[in-house]
């Protein structure tokens with residue numbers, strides 16, 4: 001590992017600034033993060049490599065050492081990424097919480113989630129609410145009221161966990177840091193593992209007389225009712241983020257967000273593909289042959305569609321601007337109408353006579369066919 005060119009690993013020049021290094025690292029870490037590349041050992045190796053490179057190059061001392069001697073220091077020889085900073089142990093866990101934590105433990109800032117500092121305020125969790133709406137709701141946009149449970153700030157202690165501020169003490173075990181570090185000797189050297197403080201469970205404080213309402217957590221179960229504006233044009237699987245409507249944070253940490261995830265019910269007539277709507281419309285053999293104007297349902301009531309003479313079954317016509325809008329935009333998609341020519345399955349006497357009359361006046365398709373292929377025999 002130590003033979004690797006750290007600058008090359010991150011795709012940066014030898015005189016790259018710290019900002020450039022961080023930027024390059026973040027980009028690559030997103031690309032090679034094990035959570036996004038499950039079961040790909042190459043990505044895992046690459047991930048270790050860039051972590052090692054970034055951890056050295058963002059540390060002035062180590063970088064100088066590396067530039068001069070080609071190595072950061074003894075600690076970094078022989079294994080990648082696992083030392084010097086925490087949070088890399090258990091990747092592959094399958095959730096992005098860990099992913100964000102890496103950035104946080106690495107650079108200590110930036111981004112919403114990264115505000116979390118061990119021992120300091122801890123932001124509340126984001127919550128997800130699944131909502132099923134009709135295609136019409138998605139077409140028009142709608143306001144919906146939702147009810148859900150979340151952890152809200154305890155009103156008795158105002159989220160502090162104790163009614164009397166004097167009852168809150170800095171955790172003796174971790175000195176308020178919220179985590180404890182242990183050194184472990186292995187054949188590869190000394191590994192430092194950092195884990196959440198068991199005494200204060202990462203909070204960095206202990207409470208002598210916890211608030212009776214929330215048992216010291218500072219948060220209580222809360223039933224929330226919320227009006228959600230669903231914009232016209234929303235699509236299946238899209239989520240609306242509603243700021244600060246998730247769980248309350250701990251120790252003055254910010255509220256998490258609420259994500260309302262949208263599912264759209266299958267429509268009896270319309271099928272949606274992006275901004276376009278697809279549907280099938282039956283027409284008679286006479287309409288297909290002679291042409292004419294037919295009535296077609298749209299999301300906004302009936303409309304008309306011109307059918308040219310000689311229209312074959314399964315022909316698709318486009319009705320412009322009858323499709324879905326883009327969210328917040330004015331452009332609309334189209335409604336695609338596939339016409340299905342209906343062959344009558346029963347005929348009354350009159351219809352039969354008329355069709356026989358028509359047949360007499362027509363050239364037989366079989367005759368036309370044999371004329372076309374006569375040279376083949």
Ligand SMILES: [Zn+2]
Pocket residue numbers: 154155156157158159160161162211212213214215216217218219
């Ligand atoms: Zn309380």
Ligand SMILES: [Zn+2]
Pocket residue numbers: 171172173174175176177178179197198199200201202203204205
């Ligand atoms: Zn502690």
